[in-house]
Amino acid sequence: xxxxxxxxxxxxxxxxxxxxxxxxxxxxxxxxxxxxxxxxxxxxxxxxxxxxxxxxxxxxxxxxxxxxxxxxxxxxxxxxxxxxxxxxxxxxxxxxxxxxxxxxxxxxxxxxxxxxxxxxxxxxxxxxxxxxxxxxxxxxxxxxxxxxxxxxxxxxxxxxxxxxxxxxxxxxxxxxxxxxxxxxxxxxxxxxxxxxxxxxxxxxxxxxxxxxxxxxxxxxxxxxxxxxxxxxxxxxxxxxxxxxxxxxxxxxxxxxxxxxxxxxxxxxxxxxxxxxxxxxxxxxxxxxxxxxxxxxxxxxxxxxxxxxxxxxxxxxxxxxxxxxxxxxxxxxxxxxxxxxxxxxxxxxxxxxxxxxxxxxxxxxxxxxxxxxxxxxxxxxxxxxxxxxxxxxxxxxxxxxxxxxxxxxxxxxxxxxxxxxxxxxxxxxxxxxxxxxxxxxxxxxxxxxxxxxxxxxxxxxxxxxxxxxxxxxxxxxxxxxxxxxxxxxxxxxxxxxxxxxxxxxxxxxxxxxxxxxxxxxxxxxxxxxxxxxxxxxxxxxxxxxxxxxxxxxxxxxxxxxxxxxxxxxxxxxxxxxxxxxxxxxxxxxxxxxxxxxxxxxxxxxxxxxxxxxxxxxxxxxxxxxxxxxxxxxxxxxxxxxxxxxxxxxxxxxxxxxxxxxxxxxxxxxxxxxxxxxxxxxxxxxxxxxxxxxxxxxxxxxxxxxxxxxxxxxxxxxxxxxxxxxxxxxxxxxxxxxxxxxxxxxxxxxxxxxxxxxxxxxxxxxxxxxxxxxxxxxxxxxxxxxxxxxxxxxxxxxxxxxxxxxxxxxxxxxxxxxxxxxxxxxxxxxxxxxxxxxxxxxxxxxxxxxxxxxxxxxxxxxxxxxxxxxxxxxxxxxxxxxxxxxxxxxxxxxxxxx
Numbered sequence: 001x002x003x004x005x006x007x008x009x010x011x012x013x014x015x016x017x018x019x020x021x022x023x024x025x026x027x028x029x030x031x032x033x034x035x036x037x038x039x040x041x042x043x044x045x046x047x048x049x050x051x052x053x054x055x056x057x058x059x060x061x062x063x064x065x066x067x068x069x070x071x072x073x074x075x076x077x078x079x080x081x082x083x084x085x086x087x088x089x090x091x092x093x094x095x096x097x098x099x100x101x102x103x104x105x106x107x108x109x110x111x112x113x114x115x116x117x118x119x120x121x122x123x124x125x126x127x128x129x130x131x132x133x134x135x136x137x138x139x140x141x142x143x144x145x146x147x148x149x150x151x152x153x154x155x156x157x158x159x160x161x162x163x164x165x166x167x168x169x170x171x172x173x174x175x176x177x178x179x180x181x182x183x184x185x186x187x188x189x190x191x192x193x194x195x196x197x198x199x200x201x202x203x204x205x206x207x208x209x210x211x212x213x214x215x216x217x218x219x220x221x222x223x224x225x226x227x228x229x230x231x232x233x234x235x236x237x238x239x240x241x242x243x244x245x246x247x248x249x250x251x252x253x254x255x256x257x258x259x260x261x262x263x264x265x266x267x268x269x270x271x272x273x274x275x276x277x278x279x280x281x282x283x284x285x286x287x288x289x290x291x292x293x294x295x296x297x298x299x300x301x302x303x304x305x306x307x308x309x310x311x312x313x314x315x316x317x318x319x320x321x322x323x324x325x326x327x328x329x330x331x332x333x334x335x336x337x338x339x340x341x342x343x344x345x346x347x348x349x350x351x352x353x354x355x356x357x358x359x360x361x362x363x364x365x366x367x368x369x370x371x372x373x374x375x376x377x378x379x380x381x382x383x384x385x386x387x388x389x390x391x392x393x394x395x396x397x398x399x400x401x402x403x404x405x406x407x408x409x410x411x412x413x414x415x416x417x418x419x420x421x422x423x424x425x426x427x428x429x430x431x432x433x434x435x436x437x438x439x440x441x442x443x444x445x446x447x448x449x450x451x452x453x454x455x456x457x458x459x460x461x462x463x464x465x466x467x468x469x470x471x472x473x474x475x476x477x478x479x480x481x482x483x484x485x486x487x488x489x490x491x492x493x494x495x496x497x498x499x500x501x502x503x504x505x506x507x508x509x510x511x512x513x514x515x516x517x518x519x520x521x522x523x524x525x526x527x528x529x530x531x532x533x534x535x536x537x538x539x540x541x542x543x544x545x546x547x548x549x550x551x552x553x554x555x556x557x558x559x560x561x562x563x564x565x566x567x568x569x570x571x572x573x574x575x576x577x578x579x580x581x582x583x584x585x586x587x588x589x590x591x592x593x594x595x596x597x598x599x600x601x602x603x604x605x606x607x608x609x610x611x612x613x614x615x616x617x618x619x620x621x622x623x624x625x626x627x628x629x630x631x632x633x634x635x636x637x638x639x640x641x642x643x644x645x646x647x648x649x650x651x652x653x654x655x656x657x658x659x660x661x662x663x664x665x666x667x668x669x670x671x672x673x674x675x676x677x678x679x680x681x682x683x684x685x686x687x688x689x690x691x692x693x694x695x696x697x698x699x700x701x702x703x704x705x706x707x708x709x710x711x712x713x714x715x716x717x718x719x720x721x722x723x724x725x726x727x728x729x730x731x732x733x734x735x736x737x738x739x740x741x742x743x744x745x746x747x748x749x750x751x752x753x754x755x756x757x758x759x760x761x762x763x764x765x766x767x768x769x770x771x772x773x774x775x776x777x778x779x780x781x782x783x784x785x786x787x788x789x790x791x792x793x794x795x796x797x798x799x800x801x802x803x804x805x806x807x808x809x810x811x812x813x814x815x816x817x818x819x820x821x822x823x824x825x826x827x828x829x830x831x832x833x834x835x836x837x838x839x840x841x842x843x844x845x846x847x848x849x850x851x852x853x854x855x856x857x858x859x860x861x862x863x864x865x866x867x868x869x870x871x872x873x874x875x876x877x878x879x880x881x882x883x884x885x886x887x888x889x890x891x892x893x894x895x896x
Contacts, residue, residue, distance in 0.1 A: 004041050005210070006185025010176060014046045017159045021053065021127040024868075026153035028160040030135075030170040033178030035238045035306050036211025039163035042178075043131045046161055053127045053159075056119075059301070060137030062308075063267030066381065067341055068374020069097045071142035072115065075132065079122045083114075086121070087857050089576070090114035097141065097372050099337040109616070111141070112148025113860055117853075119149060120156045120862040127157040134305055135164040140376030140409060147173070148616060152861055155868030172615065180208020189213040205240075211304065215244050238306065245310035248290060255283035257315075258323075260292065263300050264312040265323045265349075268342070271298040276330035277323070324350040341365040341381075348384050359388040363398060366405070375409035378402070383418060396422040400431045403438045412442040412618070429467035436463065436474060444481060447620040447657035453481030453490045460497060472504050479512040480549065483519065484621070486660025486693050491516040507533035507540050511553050518556060519693045527729040530557055537566075544573055544582050551589045555596070555698070558732040561763050564593035571606075575858050584613040584622050588629060595633040598766040598802045602844075603633045605837035609859065621662070624654045628666035635672040636766065638805035643673050664690045668699045675702055676806035680709035688715075697726045704742045705774070716746050733761040741771045744778070753778060757791075766807075769798035773811050785818040796822060832888070834876045842869040843877070847885035 004011065010031075017027040031039045047055055058075030080098070083091050094114035095101030122128055132138070132146065150160045151172045162170070166177070180186070186203045190213055194202070206212040249257055259279035266273060275281065284300065287293045292311075294301050302308040312320065324346045331343040344361040351358050366381035382402035389395040399422040406415035419438045426432055436459035444452035456478040464471040475498040482491035495516035498509065514529025530553045537550045547570050554563030567590035574583035587610030594603035607630040614622035631647035647669040654663035671686035684706040690696045696703075700719035707716035720742050727739035737759035744752035753775040760768040776791035792815045799808035815822040832840050838859075845855045852863040852870075859866070874880060877888055 004038065004045060005188045006181040007038060007042065007045075010042055010178070011045055013176060014042060014161070015049055017161075018046065018049055018053070018127075018129065021129070021157045021159045024155055024157050026156045026158045028150040028153055028162070028173050030162040030164060030168065030173050030175045031178060032164055032166050032168055032170075032175055034166060034209070036209045036215075036241055036304070037178045037180070038210045039178060040133055040304070041210070043133055043161055043163055046129060046159075047131060050129045053129045054122055054124075055129045055131065056122070057131045058133070058138075060132075060134035061267040061269075062137045063265065063345075064342075065137050065139050066345055066377055067139055067338055068141040068369045068372050068377035069099070069111070069139065069145070070338065071138040072111075072145055073098045075130070075142075075146075076115070076118065079118060082118060082121050086114055086117050087853050090117055090857065094118065097145070097374070099372060109144070109148055109613075109860075112145040113857065115145045116149035116152055116156075116862050117856065119158050119160075120864050123157045123864075128159070130158065130160040132160070132162045135162045136168045137305075139374070140411075141372075141374040144376075144409075147171075151612075151616065152865070154861070154865040156862050156864040180206070181210060181213075182208065186210075186213055191217050209241070211306070212241050215241050218244070218248075242306050242310045242313075245292070245304075245307050246314040248292065249307075249311055249314060252286060252290060253283070255280055256286040256290075257311075258319075259283035260287050260311040261315045261319060261323050262327065263293065263302070264308045265320065265346075266327055269300045270336070271295070271300055273327070273330050273334060274300060276333065277326040321350045321352075341368060344381070345384075348388065351388055353388075354390040355388050356390065359385040359398070362388070363401075366401070370405075375405045376411065378405035379409060379411065379414065379418070386421075392423055393425050393427070396426045397428065397431055400426060400435050400438075404434050407438045407441055412446055416442040427466075429463060429470050432459070432463050432466065433470040433474060435459075437477075440477070440481070444484075445617075445619040445621050447624060447653070447659055449481045449621065450485035450487050450490065450658050453478045453485060453487070453494070456481065457490070457493060457497070464497075464501060468502050469504060472498065472501055472506075472509065475501070476508050476512040476549070479516050480552075483515055483552075484661045485658055486519075486664070486691050488519050488693050491519045507536040508542070508546050508549055510536075511549060515553065515556070521692075523697075523725050524729050527557065527726070531730075534559065534562065544570055544586070547573075548582065548585055548589065551593070555592065558727075558730040558735040560593060560596040560734070564590070564597055567593050584610050584617060584619065584626075586610075587613065588622065588626050591626075591633070592629055595629075595636070596764065598764065598804075600633055600636055600803050601832065601835075601837060601840050604630065604637075605841045607633060608837060609841075613860075620653075620657070621659060624650050624657070624659055625662040625665070628654065628662045628669060631669035632665050632672070635669045635676065636802070636804045636806070640673060640677065640806065643669060647673070660691060660693075661695065664695050664699075668695065668702070671699065671706065672702055673806070675706055675709075676810065678810070680706045684710050684712070684715065687719075692722070697722055700726075701738050701742050705745055708745045713746055716742075720746055732763075733759055734764045734767055737761075737771060738767055741774055745774060748778065750778070750782075765798050766802055766804060769795045769802070769804070769807065769811075772798075773807065773814070776811075777814055780814060780818055789815065789818050789820055792818065793822075832877075835873055839869045839873045839876075842866055843873050843885055843888075846870060846882055847888070 017029060020027055031042055033039055056075055056078065058071055060071055064070045083094055086094065090110065090113055092101060093110040097111045119128060119130065135143065153160065183203055186206065186208050187199065189210060190199050190202060194217060202213065202216060206216065249260060262274050262277050262279045284295060288295055291303060292307050294303060328343045328346040328350065331339045331346065344365040347358045348362055362381045362385035366378045369377040369381060379402045382398045382405060386395045386398040386402065389398060399418050403415045403418035406418055415438045419435045422435055436456060440452040440455045443455060456474050460471050460474055475494050478494035479491050482494060495513050498513060510529045511533030514526045514533060517529065518526030534550055534553050534557060542550060547566055551563050551566040551570065554566065567586060570586040571590050574586050587606050591603045591607035591610060594606060607626055611623065611626040611630065614626055627646050627650035631643050631650060634643035634646065647666045651663050651666035654666060667686045667690050671683045674683035674686065687699055687703040687706055690699055700723035703719040704716045707713060723742060724739050727735040737756045740752050740756035740759060743749065744756060756771045757775060760771060772791045772795035776788045776795060779788035779791060792811050796808055796811040796815065799811055812822040832843060835843060841859060842855055845858060852866045855866045856863040879885060879888065
């Protein structure tokens, strides 16, 4: 452990994580730094202090970075016999990912959830330490699964430590960046017999790098050790250390050098494969005696990654090509599951130019990766296959396949770059549509919906002559992009192109055309077409994408209850089938629907879950949209500071990227917050900034009230007319009631207030409370205190029940102004109000009879974390068993 000189603080951090795991709390840490800085030594220290803990180890190998889930298989290999204990969908996904089953996993994140659950199972009643070294060389599929699991660790007793080079993406995980040792610690690593001037020069030139301090003295010549020559040259530390290793390798006999090169080119460390490719046991033994490799059983490993690099890069190119060909031949006879994939990559590494046979083998490897859900590996294999393909049409087809796979892997920039390399000679309509979708999807998810729509419009003419159906669905998507971008011109162009195509009988087409009309100001025509689409959606048998679009139309139609029903089904479908990319979008829509219905606790939990997933996926558009939507829900509650912070951050990002719809929701949140805080002037400024082509019709009632309360009734005329026209067409009781409330506010008409209260149904209780509050305020100003109290008490009861504390405070203030003492805040009206959003979700599912495993699968948590949340929730609720939860949950439902 001499390498750990000067790492007291880092060791203490790791030991705290291990201690917490023994008490049931999980943790993770990403240790970053350059080669040789001591990352591996810290992992060894963790392993040495993990008494009583199960330890899993995995080491990334650069040559295996293109094999899907190869690193995950290595890490979990000692626990594979426990996969059968996982929920069925997770077991199927993980078996497929690891090449142990035949069914492709629906989602790479479902594999991540299975990994989390398996780590929990392997921890058992104790604790588990998971060590991942050289994580920067893990294949992308393995890293996705492990990062997904690490971000969700809570109460499993699992510690995950990652060691990686600087720049390793570790979003959402704590990081520990290692620098060089101080001079005292560095000096302690040097041999005592070095002259003082040589010691000082090594300390200066090593930059405090522990591996350099250990390896460079051994590489010094006699003259250098005596201080008569400069001990090192002016090159980076890693290069100096690598050069020292190359000198050690050069001193070995030729058979040992060949064996090291074979091991370096192979990467798997399988002794049988190395021997079959020409490495002799005697030669490997000589390399081991020189402390360059370690042979443990039938596995050969390098003592340090820089030794592997030195062995490979120090060999002439002709010898490297010959070794790759030898490994390909050896793998022809290997029974290993991934032998064919590794053979294809070795053949590709030995290729000197285009070779259709090798390209075909790589394409076959890509399709095998598809059965394991390794989208990044599919992209890599198809990309290399394209590079080895001489025929331009076939090359473009393989580039298109690579682009689609990269997009599915969430690698948006790479997907777009691959799509751009495909030449226009692709004639297959499926491939043409795929290339358009990849380019558009990148722009949309990175936060540029207008650019995405323009890409679609530019590509549709070429596609329309080959496939009307494909062109139709892309134009529907272009209108959806226009809606998010708030761009009426794009919507009109896409709608015109859609009408020019032969008609396809689908509610999605009529819904898109209706949305375009609504954006263009034709409220009546738009509502009619969208209403027809929503009414027909059951008949059409729509899948998740179509249902998601239908749900968004429900909001524009004022049909909140149907929107909540559809989105609940979409969320369940996505969770059941592991459609994680769509799930983030489904959670956004469902959270908004819950908020619309006044279920603010559930809405907050739902939107937070969506935000977490969107962050995992790297979907900037979805992150901004969810952030603004979460702010809109919080505007109804008491946390004004959090609401404002999220809304302002979301609006700033959305404005910068042209996400008009997201920014509109954020501005609505700020306007609603200011209105609730009694700042109508500020509210009016925010609400007036919402474009008419966006959600302005839905926020119009708040704009009307802000104008009236700020003493500017003239500013209420336009939003009032807009809302009255919309309400007249949608013909929903809540919309008609709100329209009547707006008229009452502007006209100060008591009959309109009374009629508004009568028109409300139970679809939107918050709006009923707003109406009763406004009526009560009007009655108080008219000095009819008794009548005012009745309305204000009714409003207060609803606001309290919903947890809309800002508005409840306003109702209390009005009641006090009538000369009565209002009741204290009654959060107890909702028994679940004492829980955190996460606990609330867990309790609701448990009350419905779901097991911890079922709940974990739905909420993307581990079963042990679910148990921890129930353990925390039970005393808060005053219950001792799951059987008592059902009555409490039912009571909460009636109050939310």
